[in-house]
Amino acid sequence: MVFPQYPETFWSFKYALKFIFKKSTNPPLGLLTVAAMLPVEWEKKLVDMNVEKLKDKDLEWADLVFISATSIQRRSVNETIDRCKAKKVKIVAGGPLFTSCHNEYHNIDHLVLNEAEITLPQFLKDLHKGTPRHVYATSEWADLKKTPMPSWKLIKMNKYSSMSIQSSRGCPFQCDFCDIWQLYGNRPRVKSTHQIIAELENLYAQKWRGTVFFVDDNFIGNKELLKREILPAITEWMKEHKYPFIFLTQTSVNLADDEELITLMARAGFDTVFVGIETPDELSLAECGKRQNINRDLVASVQKIQRLGLQVQGGFIVGFDSDTITIFERQIRFIQSSGIVTAMVGLLNALHGTRLHQRLEKENRLLKNCTGNNTDCTINFIPKMQHQTLMNGYKKILKTIYSPDFFYARVKNFLKNYKPLRTKQSRLHLYEIRAFIMSIFVLGVREKERFHYWRLFLWSVCHRPRLTPLAVTFAIYGFHFRKVFERMV
Numbered sequence: 264m265v266f267p268q269y270p271e272t273f274w275s276f277k278y279a280l281k282f283i284f285k286k287s288t289n290p291p292l293g294l295l296t297v298a299a300m301l302p303v304e305w306e307k308k309l310v311d312m313n314v315e316k317l318k319d320k321d322l323e324w325a326d327l328v329f330i331s332a333t334s335i336q337r338r339s340v341n342e343t344i345d346r347c348k349a350k351k352v353k354i355v356a357g358g359p360l361f362t363s364c365h366n367e368y369h370n371i372d373h374l375v376l377n378e379a380e381i382t383l384p385q386f387l388k389d390l391h392k393g394t395p396r397h398v399y400a401t402s403e404w405a406d407l408k409k410t411p412m413p414s415w416k417l418i419k420m421n422k423y424s425s426m427s428i429q430s431s432r433g434c435p436f437q438c439d440f441c442d443i444w445q446l447y448g449n450r451p452r453v454k455s456t457h458q459i460i461a462e463l464e465n466l467y468a469q470k471w472r473g474t475v476f477f478v479d480d481n482f483i484g485n486k487e488l489l490k491r492e493i494l495p496a497i498t499e500w501m502k503e504h505k506y507p508f509i510f511l512t513q514t515s516v517n518l519a520d521d522e523e524l525i526t527l528m529a530r531a532g533f534d535t536v537f538v539g540i541e542t543p544d545e546l547s548l549a550e551c552g553k554r555q556n557i558n559r560d561l562v563a564s565v566q567k568i569q570r571l572g573l574q575v576q577g578g579f580i581v582g583f584d585s586d587t588i589t590i591f592e593r594q595i596r597f598i599q600s601s602g603i604v605t606a607m608v609g610l611l612n613a614l615h616g617t618r619l620h621q622r623l624e625k626e627n628r629l630l631k632n633c634t635g636n637n638t639d640c641t642i643n644f645i646p647k648m649q650h651q652t653l654m655n656g657y658k659k660i661l662k663t664i665y666s667p668d669f670f671y672a673r674v675k676n677f678l679k680n681y682k683p684l685r686t687k688q689s690r691l692h693l694y695e696i697r698a699f700i701m702s703i704f705v706l707g708v709r710e711k712e713r714f715h716y717w718r719l720f721l722w723s724v725c726h727r728p729r730l731t732p733l734a735v736t737f738a739i740y741g742f743h744f745r746k747v748f749e750r751m752v
Contacts, residue, residue, distance in 0.1 A: 264298055264309040264329045264417065265317060266291035267339035271747060273607050273638045276424070278743035282698040282705075285424045286314035289476055292427040293331045293358055295413035297379050302387070309417035312339060322350040331358035334614065334635030344370065355386070359446060363615045364632075365398065374398045378432075378447075380405035404447075407432060407454045412462055415469050425474040425511075426466055430459050430493065434481040436515060438539070439552045439618035440580070440611060443480045451484030456492045460500055467507055473692065477512035482536075486524055494524075497531040511535035517555045519564035522571060529572035529684045536568065537576040543597045544590060547583035551619070565601040569677065572684045577603040580637070581657055582611030584647040591656035595663050602677035604670075604737050608660050609637030610653070613644050640751050661748045667712040670741045671719050678727050678734060695732070702735055706742060 271277050276288050291311055298307050308324070310317045322328065328347050332340045337360065347354050348370065356368065357375040365374050373395055375382045382399040389395045420426065433448040434441075466475065483489065501508070510533040518525060518536065528536075540561060541553055548556050565575045579598070581590055598606045612633040613620040623629050628645040646653050663669055706716040716738050723734040 264291075264294045264307065264331075265343055266294055266309070266311045266313065267330065267332045267336040267343050268312040269336055270338070270636060270639075271750070272335065272636050273609075273744065273747055275747075276740075276743055278746045279739050280424060282701050282739050283424060283694045284697065285694070286422040287311065288424050289427050289478075290418050290420075290423050291331065292413060292429060292478060293379075294329065295415065295417060296410065296429075297329060297331065297357070297383065298414040298417055299411040300379060300383050307414070307417060309414075311418065311422075312343075314419070314422040317343065317346070319346075319350065322347060322352050325352050328352050328354050330354060330356045330361075332356075332360045333358065334360050334363070334633060336360065337632075337635065344368075357382070359442070362400075362446060363442060365400075372397070374400075376400040377402075378405040380407075380410055404433075404450075404452060407452050408458065410454065410458075412465055415465065420469060420471055425476045426471050427476045427478050428459070428462050428466075429478050430454050431479045431482070431484055433484060434515075435484050436481070436555055437552055437618075439622070440614065442614045442617050445616055447480060451479075451481065453485050453488055453493075456496045459493060460496055463497070463500055463508070467504060472507045473509065475508045475510050477510060479512060481515055482512040483514045483518055483521075483524065486521060490524055490527055494527040494531045498527070501532045506532060508532055509534055511537070513537045515555050516540065516559070516561065516564050518573075519559075519567045522567075525568060525571040525573060526684075533573060534683060535574045535576060537578065538565070538568075540565070540577045540597075540601075540603075541580045542583065542586070542590065543593050544583070544585060546585035547590075550583050550585045562597065562601045565603060566680060569602065569681050572682060574677070574681065575601075575603055576605040577601070577607070579606060579608040580611050581608065581660070582642060582646050582648070582653055586648060586653075588648075588652065588656070591660055594660050595669075598664050599669060599673055599676070602673060602680060604674050604677050605740060606664060607638065608657070608664070610640070610642045610657055611646075612637050612642060638747075638751065658752045661752055665741060665744045665748055667715045667741075670744075671712070671715040671738075674719060674734060674737045674741070675722065677737075678723060678730050681730065683730075698739065699732070699735055702739055706738055710742065712738075712742075 269275055294309060310321055330343060344354060353372040355373045355375055356371045357379060361368060361374055362376045365376055373386060375386050377400055381401045381403055386395060386399050431451045431453040433451040434443050435449055437444050514536045516538050542548060543561060545557060568575050579594055613623050614633050623644045631643050633643045634641055707713050719734055723731040
């Protein structure tokens with residue numbers, strides 16, 4: 264099982280991970296789940312190239328190499344395929360990249376596409392008979408209640424800053440730049456409450472303590488089930504186990520419309536949600552079909568979620584056809600006033616298979632394949648705005664919001680308004696203490712932002728002492744974001 268390498272990106276947290284002596288943020292949950300579907304008599308190894316090197320002896324040992332990847336890993340995928348071919352080992356490939364772009368991979372021996380719960384058993388049956396086909400695909404959706412628990416023993420957990428759980432797939436919305444609803448459907452499918460609790464119990468039994476990322480495409484896709492069964496069960500489990508985990512996940516902004524749901528999530532141990540804000544411009548929101556963001560005060564929605572105990576991380580996009588020259592300043596003002604500390608601002612790109620890709624193809628505006636990294640200062644279509652104007656404006660946003668003056672002011676703004684629930688959290692880990700000490704030497708002494716660092720630290724100690732560890736964490740995040748964007752810009 265091979266998980267290709269990610270490039271250095273906003274979400275790689277490459278420079279932040281060094282403070283806590285970790286190699287990667289999250290393990291390859293898809294491959295770990297696929298591993299659990301393979302015959303028990305097979306010998307299995309997993310190499311996550313983000314935490315260790317793929318060695319020739321690994322390929323020489325293997326009868327089959329299973330590769331799963333997203334588009335952002337394309338370069339590493341191609342290198343891995345070449346290495347497999349050189350060693351004459353057969354490749355079985357699946358996951359979002361291959362499902363969306365399988366026509367580009369004729370050199371792959373077996374393409375097991377869409378959801379593995381359906382297509383993998385078909386491949387294994389044919390393999391056992393000695394007649395495996397080149398492509399396995401389906402238009403059906405998997406029953407997640409039959410999805411097995413990930414094979415955690417294939418990885419070294421101490422190499423990661425967070426573990427992962429998937430409780431549902433699919434999203435009820437149809438944003439035209441997003442491929443999630445096409446890959447996993449519009450009707451969110453949810454695991455049983457028993458399954459979710461069993462997965463938490465399994466992670467606990469593996470002695471994991473700390474952050475757990477619910478990787479759901481939209482965690483609140485089925486609000487009623489969450490409120491009625493899942494969140495109460497998680498809350499009870501967390502109490503019984505003395506709060507060993509801190510949860511984060513992805514939701515749509517309409518979470519702000521349900522105070523009960525926000526409160527239940529906070530009580531269950533969630534403290535962070537990633538929300539696709541995209542843009543403050545109503546015309547651009549309408550253009551991309553982001554109907555859940557239209558006709559609402561987005562700043563007020565974000566602040567409400569944060570006031571009720573959940574930190575909001577935000578995704579933002581520039582490059583819509585409706586964008587005017589004013590969008591760059593408007594994005595900066597929105598990010599600062601909302602108090603979104605972790606703001607990922609990217610350029611619009613057309614992912615293969617999306618409605619945006621189809622529209623631009625009809626308009627003869629596509630230029631090349633999307634890199635999958637919308638923060639690398641590239642765009643794969645001809646924009647309506649003059650290209651250099653768009654690039655200059657985008658770079659201005661990045662330089663501004665992650666400059667020490669703007670970033671630390673935004674952290675302070677967030678900490679003033681953030682009101683987390685007072686639940687009994689797990690004890691401080693040794694690596695977190697070492698991260699704090701390292702932050703003093705790196706951010707408090709060596710870097711040019713040292714005065715900002717100490718002002719924030721002393722302010723938080725005096726005014727929000729319980730949030731001081733979070734203030735230090737944000738300072739470390741800011742250091743990573745600046746490093747990434749300095750290299751890109």
